[in-house]
Amino acid sequence: MGYKYVLSADRSQLSNYRGNFLFGFLSCGPAKASPEPIYSMVCPTKDTYDDVTGELVLAPVGLRRIQGALEKAFGPGSVVAQHPFMLEKVIDENTRVVGLTEMSPLGIGTVDTAISWKNDNWNRKWFVRLMRQLKELKRRFHFKVVVGGPGAWQLLNPFTDYLRWQGTPIGQMATKFRRAVKPFSTKLNAGIDDWVREDLGVDHVVEGEADVVAPEIFEKIEGGDAPEYIRLLTNSIRSVDDIPEIKRGTPTGSVEIMRGCGRGCDFCAPNLRAKRDFPVDRVVREAGVNIRMGHDAVWLLSEELTLYGCDNRDKVPNKEAILDLYMALKAAGAKKIGCTHWTFAGVCAAPDLIRRLSEINDLRNEWMGVQPGLEWISPRMVRKFMPYKTKPYSPEEYPEVVREAIKIMNVNHYYPAITLVVGHPDEQDDEVDMTTQFIDELSNREGIHGIFAPLLYVDYYRPERSMDYDMMNEHHWRLYYTAWKHNAKEFSQRIWLATQSFGPLSRLVTVVGTHILNFYILRFLKSEYKRRFGKVPDWMTV
Numbered sequence: 001m002g003y004k005y006v007l008s009a010d011r012s013q014l015s016n017y018r019g020n021f022l023f024g025f026l027s028c029g030p031a032k033a034s035p036e037p038i039y040s041m042v043c044p045t046k047d048t049y050d051d052v053t054g055e056l057v058l059a060p061v062g063l064r065r066i067q068g069a070l071e072k073a074f075g076p077g078s079v080v081a082q083h084p085f086m087l088e089k090v091i092d093e094n095t096r097v098v099g100l101t102e103m104s105p106l107g108i109g110t111v112d113t114a115i116s117w118k119n120d121n122w123n124r125k126w127f128v129r130l131m132r133q134l135k136e137l138k139r140r141f142h143f144k145v146v147v148g149g150p151g152a153w154q155l156l157n158p159f160t161d162y163l164r165w166q167g168t169p170i171g172q173m174a175t176k177f178r179r180a181v182k183p184f185s186t187k188l189n190a191g192i193d194d195w196v197r198e199d200l201g202v203d204h205v206v207e208g209e210a211d212v213v214a215p216e217i218f219e220k221i222e223g224g225d226a227p228e229y230i231r232l233l234t235n236s237i238r239s240v241d242d243i244p245e246i247k248r249g250t251p252t253g254s255v256e257i258m259r260g261c262g263r264g265c266d267f268c269a270p271n272l273r274a275k276r277d278f279p280v281d282r283v284v285r286e287a288g289v290n291i292r293m294g295h296d297a298v299w300l301l302s303e304e305l306t307l308y309g310c311d312n313r314d315k316v317p318n319k320e321a322i323l324d325l326y327m328a329l330k331a332a333g334a335k336k337i338g339c340t341h342w343t344f345a346g347v348c349a350a351p352d353l354i355r356r357l358s359e360i361n362d363l364r365n366e367w368m369g370v371q372p373g374l375e376w377i378s379p380r381m382v383r384k385f386m387p388y389k390t391k392p393y394s395p396e397e398y399p400e401v402v403r404e405a406i407k408i409m410n411v412n413h414y415y416p417a418i419t420l421v422v423g424h425p426d427e428q429d430d431e432v433d434m435t436t437q438f439i440d441e442l443s444n445r446e447g448i449h450g451i452f453a454p455l456l457y458v459d460y461y462r463p464e465r466s467m468d469y470d471m472m473n474e475h476h477w478r479l480y481y482t483a484w485k486h487n488a489k490e491f492s493q494r495i496w497l498a499t500q501s502f503g504p505l506s507r508l509v510t511v512v513g514t515h516i517l518n519f520y521i522l523r524f525l526k527s528e529y530k531r532r533f534g535k536v537p538d539w540m541t542v
Contacts, residue, residue, distance in 0.1 A: 002092030002141075005070055005079040005218055007099045009149075010126040013060050014083060015043040016251050018501050019297050021340065022369040022417060027126070028104070028111040030119035033520065038513055039122060041506050045083070048251065054086025057293075058249045061256055061301060062149055063101040065211045068244030073215035081248070084130045091137050096222045098134060101149035102127065106170060108154055108163060110455040114422075117469060118168045128200065135201040144221050148206035155205050156229065160193035162458075162466075173199075192228045208232025211243045240278050246286045253290040253298040253334075257283050257325065261303035263315070263343065265375075265386035267421070267457075277308055280325050284332050296335040300325075305339040306346025306353075315391035317350040326360050336361050341371050344398075344405035345390050351408045358412035366413065367449075367497065373419040374402055374452075377438045378431035381424070399438060406448050415494075416450035420483060422476055423457040423467025432475040436482050443486040451490050452483035474533065481525050481540060488518040 012027035023042055026034055034042075048058040059067070059081045070079040082090050091098065104112055107124030115121075134145055153159060163171030177195035196202045204221055209232055220226035237243060246255070260273035287298045302308060309321025329337050337360065347354055361368060375386065382395035390398050409416050420435065442448045459465040472480065495514045499507045530536050 002094040003080045007081045012126045027122040049083035056081040064246045066214045069214040095143045102151045104151040106154040114455040131200040144203040146204040155196045156190040157193040206230045253295045255287045256301045258302045264388040291333040298334040300339040305342040319353045344402045347405040348401045363413035367415040375421045377435045420454045429475040436479040451487045454483045
């Protein structure tokens with residue numbers, strides 16, 4: 001039976017990631033380094049959909065929001081959330097619009113570019129494969145395809161022009177559809193790229209918060225009255241009460257607890273969103289959907305957990321509000337409660353809070369992942385580009401704040417995946433060296449547990465300001481290599497613990513594959529450095 005509106009996403013977003021969202025970053029890496037059987041072993045998809053109907057049992061939070069809005073406006077029988085492998089079961093002559101939510105459809109997000117170099121990553125491969133499938137169905141049934149979600153911007157021509165400028169494989173493919181690369185424009189002049197429209201078959205791109213206006217957008221698309229590029233005001237939804245509640249399951253028990261951040265870093269997209277907290281009873285109701293399905297681990301989606309319920313200018317965590325949230329979720333049946341992001345400053349300012357969260361999760365014999373951003377350690381850079389990220393501390397205190405926060409996390413069995421920014425145009429070489437030395441001390445002298453994710457600075461509007469691997473000088477390379485040398489050590493030491501939920505064969509294959517991948521990464525970095533500078537330096541051989 002065909003549905004009027006069909007919602008889906010590419011395969012990279014449709015896994016329960018064995019209960020650990022950090023495994024999802026495998027989609028950002030080179031596909032050739034993790035062949036499909038290995039990828040499917042680490043990020044299986046079979047538990048996310050009904051293998052008879054293809055309907056999604058677990059779907060991304062954003063997709064569920066849109067589904068809720070459409071069902072409220074047009075009735076449950078008008079819309080279905082479907083796995084991309086089984087779209088032909090729900091698309092026919094009655095289908096008018098297929099909507100996709102995407103995290104990184106062209107694989108040019110900051111994490112993708114940092115770890116896949118100029119190789120195709122799984123984010124890109126899964127999306128292109130999905131669009132080829134939909135294009136065949138479009139020829140038969142003549143529906144429209146609309147793409148939204150956090151990564152929808154990648155399909156607009158200023159950013160696909162970035163790919164052409166960079167000369168990646170996918171950029172070369174895109175060049176066939178527009179040979180003259182236009183000067184970079186602003187988002188006000190953005191539009192769907194010729195290649196995205198003609199070859200991939202995308203009819204409309206939506207940017208912004210579409211939770212409330214999705215029914216209106218779909219009706220206009222169906223009637224032929226919608227522009228190709230639909231840009232919504234970032235903070236058009238003032239009250240979280242207007243956002244549709246989730247009624248069906250989400251991967252890893254994900255539930256949204258806040259939007260926006262309030263830290264004010266000038267290079268970070270979430271900073272553009274006004275901070276809005278979801279009330280505890282709302283979070284509990286939505287988390288209860290997954291708990292009743294038997295998924296008793298809940299992951300809290302936020303830009304900065306330690307600012308939940310916080311309304312003071314110094315960014316001192318509201319410990320009572322956060323503990324009330326955790327205890328309410330425990331009372332609702334959650335066995336484990338994780339969060340996606342928090343800051344070093346927030347952790348350092350509330351060590352007793354982190355201890356209580358660890359106790360609530362009973363982390364005595366296991367670890368839980370979380371993502372804090374270090375970016376750089378230079379007080380000058382901190383003060384200039386992210387002065388509120390250190391609150392309630394000063395930029396000059398940032399190195400010690402980071403050091404202490406990692407200790408607090410580790411002693412409470414929280415495992416940080418720490419982001420770094422490599423190649424900001426305002427950063428001086430001695431400031432790059434400060435971050436390199438800091439990481440080396442954390443890794444070798446203090447023996448911290450966690451990994452570092454060095455992300456290349458990218459300015460999509462002014463590409464001459466962006467960092468590329470061929471533009472990295474010796475200082476950038478040393479920072480990059482130091483981070484990955486630490487990661488290789490951590491992967492080797494921690495992979496056995498990280499795969500404790502795997503079956504015996506899957507665990508063995510993943511562990512062996514990790515050791516092989518570590519060897520490949522370090523050898524690859526050495527060969528690339530030698531290609532660039534003509535020799536392998538001493539600090540790469542120690």
